[in-house]
Amino acid sequence: MRKRLFITITALLLVGLMAVPVFAQKTVLDFVWFSDGVEGEVLKDIIADYKEEHPDIDFNIIEVPYNELNTKIKTMVAGGNPPDLARVSNPGELSSALLNLNDSIGQDYLDNFVESTHPYVMVDGKMLAIPIDVTANGIIYNKDYFEAAGIDVPDTEEELDDLWTWEEWANALEKVVENSNARYGLAYDYSPHRWSTLLYQAGGSFFSKDWSEVTINSPEGEKAVEFFVELHDRNIIPESIWLGGENPNTLFRSGLTAMHFAGNWMLTNYRDNIENFDWGVAYMPKGKIRSSVVGGKFVAGFKDSDNKEAAVDFLKYFSSQDVNAKFCEDSLFLSARKDNSKLNYSFGSDMFEIFSNELAVSPPEAGSDWAYNEAMSRIYDDIRQNIVKSIQHKITPKEAVENMEELAKSEIEDIEN
Amino acid sequence: MYRWKKKIAPYLFILPNLIIFGIFIVFPALFGFYVSFTEWDVLTSPEFIGLGNFIKLFQSAEFWTILSRTLIYVFSVVPITFGLSMVLAIILDRNIKAKGFFRAIFYLPTMLSFIVIGVSWRWILGNNFGILNYLLDLAGMAPVNWLTNARTATIMVIFATVWARVGYFMVMFIAGLQGIPGVYYEAAEIDGASKWQQFRHITFPLLKPTSLVVVVLSTIQAFKMFGLIKVMTTGGPGDSTTYLVQEIYQQAFQVGDMGYASAMSVMLFIILGLLTIVQFKVSNRGGNAYE
Numbered sequence: 025m026r027k028r029l030f031i032t033i034t035a036l037l038l039v040g041l042m043a044v045p046v047f048a049q050k051t052v053l054d055f056v057w058f059s060d061g062v063e064g065e066v067l068k069d070i071i072a073d074y075k076e077e078h079p080d081i082d083f084n085i086i087e088v089p090y091n092e093l094n095t096k097i098k099t100m101v102a103g104g105n106p107p108d109l110a111r112v113s114n115p116g117e118l119s120s121a122l123l124n125l126n127d128s129i130g131q132d133y134l135d136n137f138v139e140s141t142h143p144y145v146m147v148d149g150k151m152l153a154i155p156i157d158v159t160a161n162g163i164i165y166n167k168d169y170f171e172a173a174g175i176d177v178p179d180t181e182e183e184l185d186d187l188w189t190w191e192e193w194a195n196a197l198e199k200v201v202e203n204s205n206a207r208y209g210l211a212y213d214y215s216p217h218r219w220s221t222l223l224y225q226a227g228g229s230f231f232s233k234d235w236s237e238v239t240i241n242s243p244e245g246e247k248a249v250e251f252f253v254e255l256h257d258r259n260i261i262p263e264s265i266w267l268g269g270e271n272p273n274t275l276f277r278s279g280l281t282a283m284h285f286a287g288n289w290m291l292t293n294y295r296d297n298i299e300n301f302d303w304g305v306a307y308m309p310k311g312k313i314r315s316s317v318v319g320g321k322f323v324a325g326f327k328d329s330d331n332k333e334a335a336v337d338f339l340k341y342f343s344s345q346d347v348n349a350k351f352c353e354d355s356l357f358l359s360a361r362k363d364n365s366k367l368n369y370s371f372g373s374d375m376f377e378i379f380s381n382e383l384a385v386s387p388p389e390a391g392s393d394w395a396y397n398e399a400m401s402r403i404y405d406d407i408r409q410n411i412v413k414s415i416q417h418k419i420t421p422k423e424a425v426e427n428m429e430e431l432a433k434s435e436i437e438d439i440e441n
Numbered sequence: 442m443y444r445w446k447k448k449i450a451p452y453l454f455i456l457p458n459l460i461i462f463g464i465f466i467v468f469p470a471l472f473g474f475y476v477s478f479t480e481w482d483v484l485t486s487p488e489f490i491g492l493g494n495f496i497k498l499f500q501s502a503e504f505w506t507i508l509s510r511t512l513i514y515v516f517s518v519v520p521i522t523f524g525l526s527m528v529l530a531i532i533l534d535r536n537i538k539a540k541g542f543f544r545a546i547f548y549l550p551t552m553l554s555f556i557v558i559g560v561s562w563r564w565i566l567g568n569n570f571g572i573l574n575y576l577l578d579l580a581g582m583a584p585v586n587w588l589t590n591a592r593t594a595t596i597m598v599i600f601a602t603v604w605a606r607v608g609y610f611m612v613m614f615i616a617g618l619q620g621i622p623g624v625y626y627e628a629a630e631i632d633g634a635s636k637w638q639q640f641r642h643i644t645f646p647l648l649k650p651t652s653l654v655v656v657v658l659s660t661i662q663a664f665k666m667f668g669l670i671k672v673m674t675t676g677g678p679g680d681s682t683t684y685l686v687q688e689i690y691q692q693a694f695q696v697g698d699m700g701y702a703s704a705m706s707v708m709l710f711i712i713l714g715l716l717t718i719v720q721f722k723v724s725n726r727g728g729n730a731y732e
Contacts, residue, residue: 095694098483117697120484207569264568267589267678280569402696412679416591 051334052082056097056110058090061292063355070351074341081334094118106326108335115145115153115322116396122152123325128336129154136345137360140318140383143395153324154343155360157352160379161221161287161317164294166206167302169282173203178307179378190225190251193309197260197282206282209260211272212252213286216407217317217394221285223248225311229389230432235397238436241429244312249414249421256415266412287319288379291356295371305375308382316382318391320360358383399435406431470710477703487700494704504688504705511684515663517599518606522659523652526607530614531644544615548608555605559672562601563588591681594674598682601673602666610655617651618644653724657717664713685709 057064064087071083086107088096093110094117100106101121115122125133131151134142141155170177175196178187188196197209212218223229228244231237239245255261262281264270276284277298283306284290294303308316323342325335341347345363352359353367358379369376393400410424419427477494479487498504529547533540550558565572566587574584588594625643634642645652667686670676676683676691683691685705693702 094697098694098697102483118484120482262569263586263589263678268568268586268594269563269588269675269677270567270569275569278570405691405695409680412677416679418679 050080050082051331052084053108053331053334053338054084054086054100056086056088056093056100056107058088058093058111060090060289061355062296063292063351063357066351066354069354070342070347073347074338078337081338097121101326101328104328106328108329108331109323109325109338111156111321111323112153113319113321114394114396114401115324116147116398117401118324119147119150119152119396121326121328123327123329123332123335124150124152125154125325125336125339126151128332129340136343136362138362140391141320141322141360143392144320145322147396153322154339155320155322156343156348157321157355157357158360158383159287159289159319159321160358160383161218161285161308161319162379162382163283163285163306163308164276164290164303165283165306166204166276166279166281167304169200169204169206169279169301172205173200175200177304179304179374181377181381184307184381187307187314188309190309190311194255194258194260198258200282201260204282205279208262208275208281209283210255211275211281211284212255212261212265213272213284214265214269214408216404216411217319218285218287219248219252219407219411220390220393221308221315221317222252222311224315224317224387224390225308225313226251227312229387230393230400230428231389231397233388233392235392235399238429238432240432241425245425245428246421248311249411249424252411253414253417253421263415266415288356288358288376291372291375295356305372305378307378313385313387314382315386315390316379317394318383318386319394321357398439399432402435403428403431473703473706476700477707479700481699482697483699490700494701495707497701498704498708507680507683507685507688510681511664514595514599514682514684515660518602518663519656519659521599521603522606522610523655525603526610526655527614527648527652529607529611530618531640533611534615534618544612547611550605550607551609551612553605555666555668556672558601558605559669562597562669563673566597588674589678591678594678594682598670598674601669602663605669606659606662610659613651613655614648617648621647649724653720657720660716660720661713664709 057067064085067085071085075081075083086096090113093112097107097110097112097118098121106121110118112118126149129151131146133154134145134151137155138158141158145151145153145155165177167177177196178184194209200206201209220230223240223245226244226248228239228242228248230240232239252261256263256266262270262275265272265275272281272284272286273290273293275281277294279301291305308314323339325332325339329335342351343361345361348359348361349364349367351357352364353369356369356372356376358376359365359367365380367376407428410419410427413419414421414424476487478489478491480490480493481487533544533547537543553561564570566574568574568584568586568589571587573587577584586593587597621644625647626639629639629643665686666684667690670682670684670687671690674682676687686709689702689705689709692698692705
């Protein structure tokens with residue numbers, strides 16, 4: 025009996041061991057990913073389709089919160105175990121670890137993508153990532169509250185000549201708070217990238233288009249900080265966001281604020297989670313000019329990955345017209361591909377038109393400031409701290425932009441040395 | 442042969458622990474010390490720059506501001522934790538009703554992770570979603586900016602830290618109190634000593650060894666407090682609750698300057714080492730209380 029049991033177990037183990045090479049033939053791609061909405065689920069569908077055509081490839085999706093993305097990737101690279109693929113928002117920050125796609129894909133491939141994405145992926149003549157979607161900052165608003173207050177919100181093309189000025193916008197937000205259940209007018213993301221929308225609307229920028237000059241210390245820069253501080257002083261923006269880290273999404277979803285200054289990436293989140301009120305996207309007010317801020321999401325490979333060929337193959341697949349269209353339509357994203365400028369969204373196509381229109385009128389600095397610039401990545405948190413200190417009235421708006429200029433110049437000098 | 446085996450056996454028993462200690466404590470510490478003399482963004486190889494990071498550190502006004510803020514935090518947390526845990530231990534060492542229940546209640550926060558504690562206090566103290574402001578509103582009072590005002594945020598962080606650790610040190614003091622022979626108190630009572638005199642001349646001196654452990658451990662823990670503050674205030678408002686450990690994390694993982702962050706870690710190690718030496722010296726000055 026014991027002998028038979030021993031033989032059975034040994035046989036099963038041998039069969040198991042023989043099966044290992046079969047499984048071991050599959051290439052497993054580690055894919056670091058973050059999601060703002062449902063795009064993680066959409067990715068899984070796309071991967072399932074890809075695996076049908078490539079049964080020898082499998083994926084290990086490593087999903088992390090956005091603010092932990094770079095930390096996760098750097099830790100993996102430092103540990104000698106880099107991922108094969110990653111979804112990133114600024115490839116330049118990881119440039120020394122990313123795979124140069126000049127030979128495997130070729131720079132000509134970028135001609136398929138909108139120009140605003142090119143500075144993000146081209147670093148020192150190397151193509152380091154493929155653009156997937158573009159993002160636009162913008163305003164999402166509670167239609168019920170504005171209706172209750174009798175305020176008409178500009179959200180159609182016909183109203184483009186009659187957009188709010190900053191002051192009109194602030195007054196409208198105060199009025200809606202007085203005449204609805206909103207406790208505050210506006211939830212504003214705790215992000216220098218979002219704040220910079222006001223900077224560009226004021227006619228300013230952080231750097232010149234070619235990054236040769238630091239331009240933040242200007243009357244326009246000061247005005248942008250001043251207006252932002254004023255929105256806090258008038259209690260239009262609750263101080264609990266920029267001073268207390270309260271989640272602006274939660275404030276808007278729970279009906280505490282009448283508007284949310286965020287971007288198109290919030291659409292699936294709000295589509296799936298807001299049931300208590302009607303909401304939409306509005307045109308932003310006009311400062312000196314109209315402006316949004318362009319951003320993007322990209323997918324990159326890693327130069328020390330053991331599966332570079334398979335990773336490049338997936339990059340080409342994921343960024344192809346049809347697959348990109350499916351990804352952007354299902355995730356409610358703006359496509360980075362020129363030939364996907366008109367997609368069939370199941371929800372909110374009018375909202376996408378507003379975001380696209382806003383991007384189309386944005387100055388080039390609204391993109392170039394946020395494309396890879398090592399000085400910007402170093403001073404990003406300092407920008408935020410200076411705005412916070414202005415809100416706390418520890419420094420004036422003028423001092424804030426002077427500090428930002430000094431920091432930027434000091435980092436540029438440090439980088440050049 | 443037997444003598445050789447007897448000699449080597451203790452070392453074999455502690456070897457697994459030594460290996461783990463070496464891999465996870467000693468090696469990273471030595472590597473961190475090496476990195477503090479380099480410029481390293483993690484993605485490329487470290488570049489030796491000598492004392493560059495330390496010079497930058499000493500010349501940085503921001504570093505000294507953060508250090509002084511950290512010292513204020515630590516020297517607030519440690520005495521409050523020490524005093525409160527001792528008082529609770531003295532009360533709960535007596536024969537009072539439901540003392541087991543109270544001991545468990547005060548010890549409970551020790552079993553929670555700092556992240557859970559930080560998130561919980563954030564939700565209690567939040568401006569718009571906090572339960573405390575909700576209760577104040579129900580009572581007809583104005584809400585308080587617990588975490589958006591620099592001063593109140595600092596006080597709340599100190600409070601949350603003390604709340605998280607007092608139970609742990611209370612248990613240490615209870616163990617220390619139970620080690621004091623009862624005959625001392627009996628003799629003191631016969632001699633007519635008051636409760637305060639008994640505490641001053643018997644309890645407090647004989648708790649010296651326990652007190653030293655509590656002070657050293659609570660000081661180290663306060664300097665290292667990261668998770669609770671990270672989730673409770675994220676170092677804000679602004680940077681008013683950003684202490685040395687948060688700044689090390691910021692420099693290492695957000696700015697990407699691992700060398701500079703390691704230099705700060707070395708400074709933290711030196712500060713903790715010096716404080717520990719001072720604490721041991723102060724403790725040894727009084728001699729052994731039993732003598």
